[in-house]
Amino acid sequence: EPEVTQTPSHQVTQMGQEVILRCVPISNHLYFYWYRQILGQKVEFLVSFYNNEISEKSEIFDDQFSVERPDGSNFTLKIRSTKLEDSAMYFCASKPRTDSYEQYFGPGTRLTVT
Amino acid sequence: KQEVTQIPAALSVPEGENLVLNCSFTDSAIYNLQWFRQDPGKGLTSLLLIQSSQREQTSGRLNASLDKSSGRSTLYIAASQPGDSATYLCAVRRGPFQGGSEKLVFGKGTKLTVNP
Numbered sequence A: 001e002p003e004v005t006q007t008p009s010h011q012v013t014q015m016g017q018e019v020i021l022r023c024v025p026i027s028n029h030l031y032f033y034w035y036r037q038i039l040g041q042k043v044e045f046l047v048s049f050y051n052n053e054i055s056e057k058s059e060i061f062d063d064q065f066s067v068e069r070p071d072g073s074n075f076t077l078k079i080r081s082t083k084l085e086d087s088a089m090y091f092c093a094s095k096p097r098t099d100s101y102e103q104y105f106g107p108g109t110r111l112t113v114t
Numbered sequence B: 001k002q003e004v005t006q007i008p009a010a011l012s013v014p015e016g017e018n019l020v021l022n023c024s025f026t027d028s029a030i031y032n033l034q035w036f037r038q039d040p041g042k043g044l045t046s047l048l049l050i051q052s053s054q055r056e057q058t059s060g061r062l063n064a065s066l067d068k069s070s071g072r073s074t075l076y077i078a079a080s081q082p083g084d085s086a087t088y089l090c091a092v093r094r095g096p097f098q099g100g101s102e103k104l105v106f107g108k109g110t111k112l113t114v115n116p
Helices: none
Strands: A006-007 A010-013 A019-024 A029-039 A042-048 A054-057 A067-068 A076-080 A088-095 A108-112 B004-007 B011-012 B019-025 B032-038 B044-051 B056-061 B062-067 B071-078 B086-093 B110-115
Touching: A006 A088, A010 A019, A019 A029, A019 A088, A019 A108, A029 A054, A042 A067, A042 A076, A042 B062, A076 A088, B004 B086, B011 B019, B019 B032, B019 B086, B019 B110, B032 B071, B044 B056, B044 B062, B044 B071
Parallel strands: A010 A108, B011 B110
Antiparallel strands: A006 A019, A019 A076, A029 A042, A029 A088, A042 A054, A067 A076, A088 A108, B004 B019, B019 B071, B032 B044, B032 B086, B056 B062, B062 B071, B086 B110
């Protein structure tokens, strides 16, 4: 069964460094999402992406964050200058079409900022 | 603003017991509600999705119900097993015809421990 994959599974970085988290959505999916979960907290929506542009973003998704679909398979989340409070699990999700109901989640990337 | 609450925050039961997890949401204008399972340090596994027009969904030992008007959903687990131990998350989504977006709004989860 097709799955959303994410790399790396765990990333450790120093404060102020740039990180890129990578996701490979399911191949025929058109809608892409990033969520994050700070340890012990709720899963929070960051951004949705469709037709090569952001369709919605949350208050968390400020100028330090960006998303890109550089080719036909990858979907990336970039954090330009990481802060300690960016430490979280980041989940990518995708879904195939407008009328489809379910978002399919990847296994997550744990980002640790030191 | 939609808020999702899950009670209890943690639950410990002996193996074989039937149990109910609760989810409530403040805005009844939802498109669907989804239950997920999350193992420690792992991703989200979708268990059941209920459309706003449905009352319940079943998958194996799991049964999820939805009462949209009262803003409540329950996840019923029959004959619990130690392998059911995990955190169970509830998430809701507004619909495209409700001026809503694609985003899921999550509860904090119920941590379930099933003791052998």
